[in-house]
Amino acid sequence: MTRLMIVEDEPELAALVADYARAAGYKAEVVGDGAQALEAIRRAPPALLVLDLMLPGLDGLALCRAVREFSDLPIVMVTARVEEIDRLLGLESGADDYLCKPFSPRELMARVKAILRRTGVAAPAPSLAVDEHARRIRVHGKALDLTPSEYAILAALARRPGQVLTRAQLLDAARADNLEATDRAIDSHIKNLRRKIEAAAPGLEAIRSIYGLGYRCDC
Numbered sequence: 001m002t003r004l005m006i007v008e009d010e011p012e013l014a015a016l017v018a019d020y021a022r023a024a025g026y027k028a029e030v031v032g033d034g035a036q037a038l039e040a041i042r043r044a045p046p047a048l049l050v051l052d053l054m055l056p057g058l059d060g061l062a063l064c065r066a067v068r069e070f071s072d073l074p075i076v077m078v079t080a081r082v083e084e085i086d087r088l089l090g091l092e093s094g095a096d097d098y099l100c101k102p103f104s105p106r107e108l109m110a111r112v113k114a115i116l117r118r119t120g121v122a123a124p125a126p127s128l129a130v131d132e133h134a135r136r137i138r139v140h141g142k143a144l145d146l147t148p149s150e151y152a153i154l155a156a157l158a159r160r161p162g163q164v165l166t167r168a169q170l171l172d173a174a175r176a177d178n179l180e181a182t183d184r185a186i187d188s189h190i191k192n193l194r195r196k197i198e199a200a201a202p203g204l205e206a207i208r209s210i211y212g213l214g215y216r217c218d219c
Contacts, residue, residue, distance in 0.1 A: 002121055003027040004112065005046035007037040007063070008078075009055055016203075017050060020105040023204035024113070025127060025140065034058030038066055045073050047121050048112055051095070053079030061093045068094035074115045078103060105203060127206055128158045128219040139200040146196070149174050153189050157207060157217035166214040190215060 004021050008014040009032045018028035029046065031037040035057035041049070049067070053060035064075055077095040097111050129138045137144050137154055146154065156173035157165060165173075167186045174186075190207060197206050206219045 001025070001027040002048075002116065003029060003046045004048050004050060005037065005041065006030045006050045007034065007055065007060070008032065008050070008052045010052075017105055017108065020109050020203035021050075021112075022140065023127070023201040024109045026112075032056070034060065034063045038063055041067055041071065041073070045071055048074045048076065048116060050108070050112070051075055051077050053077060064093040064095055074119055076108065076111060076115065078108070106205070109203075127201065127204055128154070128217070130155050130158050139197055139204065139206070142200045144196050144200060146193075147189075149185070150189050150193055150196075152176070153186065154193050154207075154217075157215060158219055161217050161219050164210045164213045164216045170215070 002025075004026045006014055006017050006021070006028060008017065008030065011032070014030045014032065018030050021028040026047075029040075031040055032055075034055035037049075037051075037055075038058060051060050051064060055063065058066070060077060060079065064077065067073065067075065075095045076097045076099060078099045078101060080101040096115055099108060099111065127139060129141075131137070132155075135151055137146060137151060137158065144150075144154075152174045153170050156170060170186050190209075194207055197204055206217055208216045208218055210216050
């Protein structure tokens, strides 16, 4: 599994970013001290470093420069400093990208994915795994507790990742299992599915609403 190192001394923010990273299919390691992070990177370099600028032990700029002396691993710098000179210093020190706080964890993951794709790192495995024989769906290895209708609907979406399915198609998927379903019930099932997926993988938006068309599985 692709491993990210999150170097951040704010515990709540570090935990949030780690949750989103895991929901995106990455293994997340959190380090709260710059000097400790440098030692850990020397021992076992991650695929990508998410690096806060203000750190105890060794600040982000110094850590970035130190890493660049022996590694070209991708670095995304995040900081509360918003002045242009700070962004320039971050990039000139060797960071590949720069994000100002407060930032969207989803945007951060999108940037991480784009950088890793450019560097040739394989994308994470699909978030949802459908076991047809056991009629079970797992999110990053965690089995979801689904009703028969929820399973039929989510399985139909997961079999066609990136493809929009209309409510009529999802109704057909449920009725193919001899389940009673109505057009209005589809929206209710989708709401419940999102809640269960969020509980299993915080931050994962596996089901997207496509206005006027239906739903799509980004998994």
